[in-house]
Amino acid sequence: MMTEWLNSLKEGNGITVLLLLVILFSIFQGWNRGASRSAGKLVHFVGDALLRLIALAISVPFTLWLSPKAGDWLTKLGSSLPDRELKLWEQMYYTAVRSIADFPLLRFALLFIIGYGLVGFMLRLLAAMTLGSRISLFGPGRDSSASLLSRLAGAGIGGVIGAARSIILIAILFIWVSLNPDNGFSRYVEASPVYKQGAQAVIEPLSGTIVRERLPVFTQSVQEELNGIIQRKYEVIDHQIPEGIEQTASHIVEGAETDEEKARRLYDWVGTRIAYDHEKVRLYEEHRIWKEQTPEDTYNTRLGVCIDYARLYAMMARSQDLDVRVVTGRGYNGQGGYGPHAWNEVYLSEEGRWVPLDPTWAQSGDWFNPPRFNETHIKEQVF
Incomplete structure (x- = not known):
């Protein structure tokens, strides 16, 4: 494995360089912080991920329940246009209302973003009130008094965090490659052994065939809805004959x-x-x-x-x-x-x-x- 990584680095593959830099930077952060602060960062990292998962678990079913009801309400709200020339803000308003009412993917996305943001905020506030924790923008800083052993342990924890960050990047790249399998950039990404091994070891087992088989279909549906939004725009603009x-x-x-x-x-x-x-x-x-x-x-x-x-x-x-x-x-x-x-x-x-x-x-x-x-x-x- 290391031989492939080194060869890829010698060839200057940008994806390999980026993924390894993420890991090395996290290791350096861990060394700089020491064990205790790095452990705190890891707990913060895991806790934040857990809160996000809980927010997802709450937001998705809630949005599925709310979306059709919101669609019915918006359909009534935008069903009739004033029998006159509309001002610019009115054109934008009716286009938005009709588009959200008519297109379930768009409606679900907007409601989910709002719901996920609110649920996530409430969970963080609850965690801060009950656990006495606070969310830091930058995480623990440098521990100048850390011993060599503490720094080594911190570097190890940083490596774990760096691996997790790299997996997130690999997941994003995996989605791109799945949507654009014949693209030149996709082939460049797949030439990176770090990406390939990460995708095969983590992403593909977790996602199964969902991303490769269903995401392109989902993307096509999104494109169709975007085209439909343009249609609603001109229906509103040109409604008065x-x-x-x-x-x-x-x-x-x-x-x-x-x-x-x-x-x-x-x-x-x-x-x-x-x-x-x-x-x-x-x-x-x-x-x-x-x-x-x-x-x-x-x-x-x-x-x-x-x-x-x-x-x-x-x-x-x-x-x-x-x-x-x-x-x-x-x-x-x-x-x-x-x-x-x-x-x-x-x-x-x-x-x-x-x-x-x-x-x-x-x-x-x-x-x-x-x-x-x-x-x-x-x-x-x-x-």
Whole structure:
């Protein structure tokens, strides 16, 4: 084992260096403090860990019980938006309320953080009152009168504390590697024998297959909820449909009998009536000046870029009771590469499926649910 560690150090593996430095620093701290103060630090370290475990044991079931009740209450609180243009703070408020109400992972995380903090504080206060202990930010200091034997014992205790600290770092790295197994940094981490042996000896036996098999699924769920939060944001911002836009959309779809016919007519109108705003793109590319605009701005000026086309289309479609989404990702630039882009997806109830459409590209061809749409559009987020 030591030979592998030494070879890794000679090769300059940063992970090996970091983990061993943590242990050496803790040993030095133990030597500096002496046995009695190091033992006090160890007791403090173990006691703090125990309090955290108790706080977790209380907070998790309490949050599981509270979360659905909070969700029901927040749903009622954010169910109706004022029938007027919202101020910035109101947009932030309703976006937060609706997001927390609609997404259980986000709601659980927020309630857990609050509950864990409160329970942890109460436990520490109770420990201080009953045991007469106090939590120190820096721990015991240097004992200048410690004997050589006391310092050696302190160094040994420091080594135990350093090993525990290294295991915590290994656990964090283990989660990263599990989520990004093919990443270059992950391979670099796994090249460290200190990391590898620590993960195999401690982390994997404790976690079993939970981290490697379930954490990526959990992370995907988190990403989906983050995308949903963006969706709630634009639902709140664009909730009030100006009368002119609604009347225009109603006139466009007049006589249409199916969702597909309504969706295509709106696609044709937005795609042919709105002109691409090249000046807006130039300002951003050359000066990093972004001109934010609402769907009403796009409707009135008849100018916009892809996200403006997509938001206007979404507002017009929703005004006619169509289910529609704005999609962001990357679109083919015609030169062998891809650039940032936005488009829409609309739900056709007769067919029971979502279909893609790109009103920005409408003047270059038929981009309403064409074959092989995904070959030119790479979806990243939906809102």
